[in-house]
Amino acid sequence: MPGCKHRKGAVECIHLLYQGQTLNQLQDFRFRIRHELILSTLVPRYVLAHNKLYHKSPSASTETMGWIVKFCGISGFSVLAKSKGGVPVARPKKPAYEYVERLKLYRKRIKGPAGKYIAIYGKTPDELTEKLAEARREIGEENYHRENPTVKEYAEKWLAMHSSHIRTTTLTDYTSKVKIYIIEPLGDKYMAEVTPDDVKMAINKAAQQSSSIYRGVQMLYKMIFGSALESRIIDESPCKNLNPKGGKNPREKKALTDTQVTTLLDAVCGLPPYPFIMLCLYSGLRREEALALQWDSVFLNGEAPHITVCRAWHTEHNRPVILTDLKTKAAKRTIPIPPQLVECLKAIKENSASDFVIANRDGGALSETQWRRVWGYVRTRTVRERTYYRYVNGQKVAHTVSPVLGERAAHNSTVVYSIDFHVTPHQLRHTYITNLLLAGVDVKTVQYLAGHEHAKITLDIYAHLTYNRPEDLADKVNRAFSG
Secondary structure (H helix, E strand, C coil): CCCCCCHHHHHHHHHHHHCCCCHHHHHHHHHHCCHHHHHHHHCCCEEEECCEEEECCHHHCCCCCCEEEEECCCCCCEEEEEEECCEEEECCCCCCCEEECCCCEEEEEEECCCCCEEEEEECCHHHHHHHHHHHHHHHHHHHHHHHCCEHHHHHHHHHHHHCCCCCHHHHHHHHHHHHHHHHHHHCCCEHHHCCHHHHHHHCHHHHCCEHHHHHHHHHHHHHHHHHHHHCCCCCCCCCCCCCCCCCECCCCCCCCCHHHHHHHHHHHCCCCCHHHHHHHHHHCCCHHHHHCCEHHHEECCCCCCEEEECCEEEEECCEEEEECCCCCHHHCEEEECCHHHHHHHHHHHHCCCCCECCCCCCCCCCCHHHHHHHHHHHHCCECCCEEEEEEECCEEEEEEECCCCCCECCCCCCCECCECCCCCHHHHHHHHHHHHHHCCCCHHHHHHHHCCCCHHHHHHHHHHHHHCCHHHHHHHHHHHHCC
């Protein structure tokens, strides 16, 4: 039998196995028989695996230690499966771990989340198996995390993607609103898990602010989640049904009267804010335009003295930044200036060694802190109640002061409380536009001088002025209804 090398001998060996003979009788035959003979003769009913010959019939499983055969679909090959309770189950594979003699540890390399292979070590195969399971779980979570970022991660990524093609001030504004109104309430949530109710609850905080802030926050929500939708990070935007109305109505803007203008200028004459106030009252410059104004843009000689607006002041981390990128295209303009401003600027220029009309002690542009200090000269001269904090015996104590018009400050005798009205930098510009309209200057001219991109802004101011002065409308109404 062991010496048989032909088909008949192979059939006799199979017959012995089928009759209940042990597999050991086939050992010599297995090593001597030709491979082609095994495939052609034994495959129809038997399979050779793990150096043993197994029968394909479940009825012969007692001879094969419970193993039956499942075909893998490739001619001449079979896959073994173990029968448990009559139901075939997958045969467990023994993990193949590399033993590192130098470290006395078992090692297995698996592909990490970045596509690179990482090595996992264990003192025993069982320990390494547990570590591999934990590593694969963490890799799966990290892959999910990469495909499904949190709101914080994607919002910061969105800001980075847009930082190269928006103005610095716009980016600063976006960053602040995203941090306060998006990341703070929703930052830990995954983008795919955010619901419309989550967004509505989160945006309530912005609804407590002005309507302009609310509109800006709503726009950011829609842009960020719209970008995530385009990138297929989410299947549907939770912001598509947001109510566009929200926020508090802005305070009504009121221009300063002639008396208030005189009071203001008298209060700060000779002080640091005086040049700024004059520029805004008599040329209508925005704050960032006035603080960026340089002498090469101021033309005081000739028949038509004028100012050219071509720069804007901003700050980054309290440092001044002068940009040529203005708020709108309409902001770049040439403004004729009246005699009182001409005389003021000539006096300033005679004593100035700086390139800037409004400069700090070193001749440079103001920082944010320096600007607040300059405008503080105006605030300290108002009768508005204010609170100071001082330290007494190491404790912070609040002191409330209620100034009286005409009195001097207790801590500084040079400060006289002479301003009994509220005033802001923007209110100075609004006063300039109002005076032009009341003087009969046409709306399109005022739009150009003010640097308004759309005439609607100028028309709204004009309509407000006209409809709130009944003495100007009385004659028109009377003529309309006269017989």
